[in-house]
Amino acid sequence: MATSLPDGILAILAAALACHLIFNRYEPVDPLSHLALLGVPPLALTSLLRTAFPSTFHTILVAFTLYYSFLVLSVVAYRLSPLHPLSGYPGPIPCRISKFWMAWISSDGKQHEYYTRLHQKYGDVVRIGPNELSIRDVDAIDPLMGVNGLPKGPHWDGRMAEQTSVRALISIRDTHEHMRRRKPWNRAFRVATMKGYAEILANRVHDFVSQLERQSGPGHINLSEWISRFTFDFMSDMAFGGGSEMLRDGDKDNTWHLLESGLPLALVLSHVPWLGKYYTSLPSIGEDLKKFRSYCQARALRRHAQGSQTKDLFHYLIDEEGIERDPPTFAEVASDGVLAIVAGSDTTATTLSCLFHSLMANRTAYRRLRDEVDRFYPPGEDASAATHHGKMKYLTAVINEALRLYPPVLSGSQRAVPKGSGGKQVGPYFLPEGTSAFVHFYSIHRDPRYFSPSPDAFWPERWLSEEDRQALGYSYPKPSPSSDKSTKVPSFIHNPSAFIPFSYGPMNCVGKKLALQEIRTLVCCVMQGFDFRFADGYDVTRWERELNDFFVSMRGELPVVITPRGQGDGVGSGDNEKRGHVFPSAIGGAIVER
Numbered sequence: 180m181a182t183s184l185p186d187g188i189l190a191i192l193a194a195a196l197a198c199h200l201i202f203n204r205y206e207p208v209d210p211l212s213h214l215a216l217l218g219v220p221p222l223a224l225t226s227l228l229r230t231a232f233p234s235t236f237h238t239i240l241v242a243f244t245l246y247y248s249f250l251v252l253s254v255v256a257y258r259l260s261p262l263h264p265l266s267g268y269p270g271p272i273p274c275r276i277s278k279f280w281m282a283w284i285s286s287d288g289k290q291h292e293y294y295t296r297l298h299q300k301y302g303d304v305v306r307i308g309p310n311e312l313s314i315r316d317v318d319a320i321d322p323l324m325g326v327n328g329l330p331k332g333p334h335w336d337g338r339m340a341e342q343t344s345v346r347a348l349i350s351i352r353d354t355h356e357h358m359r360r361r362k363p364w365n366r367a368f369r370v371a372t373m374k375g376y377a378e379i380l381a382n383r384v385h386d387f388v389s390q391l392e393r394q395s396g397p398g399h400i401n402l403s404e405w406i407s408r409f410t411f412d413f414m415s416d417m418a419f420g421g422g423s424e425m426l427r428d429g430d431k432d433n434t435w436h437l438l439e440s441g442l443p444l445a446l447v448l449s450h451v452p453w454l455g456k457y458y459t460s461l462p463s464i465g466e467d468l469k470k471f472r473s474y475c476q477a478r479a480l481r482r483h484a485q486g487s488q489t490k491d492l493f494h495y496l497i498d499e500e501g502i503e504r505d506p507p508t509f510a511e512v513a514s515d516g517v518l519a520i521v522a523g524s525d526t527t528a529t530t531l532s533c534l535f536h537s538l539m540a541n542r543t544a545y546r547r548l549r550d551e552v553d554r555f556y557p558p559g560e561d562a563s564a565a566t567h568h569g570k571m572k573y574l575t576a577v578i579n580e581a582l583r584l585y586p587p588v589l590s591g592s593q594r595a596v597p598k599g600s601g602g603k604q605v606g607p608y609f610l611p612e613g614t615s616a617f618v619h620f621y622s623i624h625r626d627p628r629y630f631s632p633s634p635d636a637f638w639p640e641r642w643l644s645e646e647d648r649q650a651l652g653y654s655y656p657k658p659s660p661s662s663d664k665s666t667k668v669p670s671f672i673h674n675p676s677a678f679i680p681f682s683y684g685p686m687n688c689v690g691k692k693l694a695l696q697e698i699r700t701l702v703c704c705v706m707q708g709f710d711f712r713f714a715d716g717y718d719v720t721r722w723e724r725e726l727n728d729f730f731v732s733m734r735g736e737l738p739v740v741i742t743p744r745g746q747g748d749g750v751g752s753g754d755n756e757k758r759g760h761v762f763p764s765a766i767g768g769a770i771v772e773r
């Protein structure tokens with residue numbers, strides 16, 4: 180039976196609307212479903228237009244064009260309409276239409292600054308995707324990520340799309356499975372267990388200090404790169420019982436490059452998870468990541484076969500003591516070993532690099548920390564022993580301040596409201612089912628409602644007790660409704676609940692204690708042994724400009740002149756001395772120095 184052109188067009192419109200409904204309801208991600216929904220209907224409906232066009236080619240072209248146009252129109256109209264469950268939340272139109280927008284925005288590493296600008300414009304909650312919200316509100320942290328919070332979000336499906344059978348702990352979206360896999364990790368990072376890692380850490384810190392001694396002199400080194408070598412070697416010791424000697428040999432196997440080169444694309448794919456399936460099935464794409472995984476796999480196999488004299492992280496993950504009722508498989512442990520290196524080395528290296536950068540830019544903080552280290556670890560005292568760490572208030576303040584300004588995971592970790600749950604109240608916000616959301620670490624850490632004065636400035640003193648701060652000569656009024664209006668002196672506001680660099684709740688960073696121990700030990704040893712300053716001519720503002728958000732952050736070069744203590748050329752000489760006190764700041768603001 181011949182069909183008229185309008186009837187044919189109507190049929191294609193109906194098919195496109197049905198396709199949109201199915202996508203909206205079931206969110207199919209496998210290529211076969213995509214083929215069935217995006218290829219079959221327009222092809223099948225071609226026959227309805229046959230009589231209206233001269234050739235089969237023309238007919239197919241028109242059928243597909245109409246089908247996709249109707250589909251796109253329907254999707255766009257729905258996402259911008261008041262019918263959409265997130266229509267009440269503000270956000271830029273491109274964000275509301277498609278996640279391709281954020282995929283594009285994030286590709287230059289500056290998504291953290293983009294989210295910050297969105298929060299400045301739209302407020303505490305912003306719709307940054309058709310079904311996704313970014314939140315900058317301390318009241319949302321616990322309901323979103325706490326014990327009764329939400330499971331991890333679809334972000335991980337794209338980021339780790341190649342992990343089809345065995346997933347690394349960080350990307351497990353099923354809460355029960357996550358708990359099962361997290362158990363050996365929790366055991367590995369108990370206070371008592373951690374004592375067993377002290378020797379592994381001290382050995383690596385000594386290697387690092389020896390290398391700095393060799394590198395010290397009038398020329399400069401890239402301190403950030405040396406720190407990366409240290410954290411990588413240390414995490415390899417922990418995860419696979421050794422096998423990496425970057426501090427000694429440099430990155431001769433190009434491993435650091437393999438680890439970092441995949442990060443930008445992984446972030447882009449995390450915004451459009453379904454695309455990950457296609458990407459990973461393409462030959463020769465993602466080769467670096469595959470090489471990195473097989474590098475780790477080989478080390479895991481070797482560590483498993485050889486066993487180890489020391490109880491390292493692998494010992495607990497593989498359950499060598501046979502404690503677990505449902506122990507992880509070798510494949511799971513190998514996958515988590517890769518995770519330990521990815522999650523543990525870059526993050527800690529970023530914190531240490533940012534910390535040293537901030538100290539060099541702020542001579543007062545540098546001197547205060549050096550004095551504290553000298554008090555607890557005078558020359559001859561082993562600074563790699565953690566004995567005094569708990570008493571070093573200024574050290575803790577410096578580390579917190581570096582993590583506040585530069586959280587290594589700049590934009591936070593996504594959670595999602597499961598389908599069928601009926602939605603979830605997160606602080607003052609209702610999240611309908613199918614919504615993903617995250618607290619934006621970078622924005623919340625620099626929010627003046629939580630950290631004042633000068634939330635963009637590096638000012639460790641904000642972490643001290645009021646008594647200690649006053650002893651150093653700082654005095655700020657407590658916030659009151661009138662204080663900011665009646666006087667020029669800003670109020671002091673400090674809300675540690677808004678400080679979440681290791682995330683929050685039962686799925687937070689399991690390696691937090693190890694990271695802090697590593698940072699404290701390395702900082703004490705370096706401050707005890709060396710003076711350091713920026714290389715001459717270094718532009719201090721470069722650091723923030725070169726800091727990129729690829730879920731874990733990537734940083735630029737940190738050219739530093741290192742001198743053993745007592746050999747002159749000490750703190751703040753050269754260009755930095757002339758420049759006076761410098762506070763790294765993205766948006767401006769400085770503390771009045773005492």
Ligand code: HEM
Binds near residue numbers: 685
């Ligand atoms: C300064 C250093 C570090 C920072 C700031 C940091 C931060 C984070 C963040 C934000 C997450 C995401 C948690 C979430 O999804 O809510 C995470 C997860 C994780 N981190 Fe760290 N991390 C650091 C160092 C380490 C170290 C040294 C290890 C050691 C192995 C480690 C292992 C992990 C693991 C295994 C996860 C997944 C946890 C889970 O999903 O249960 N991290 N980290």
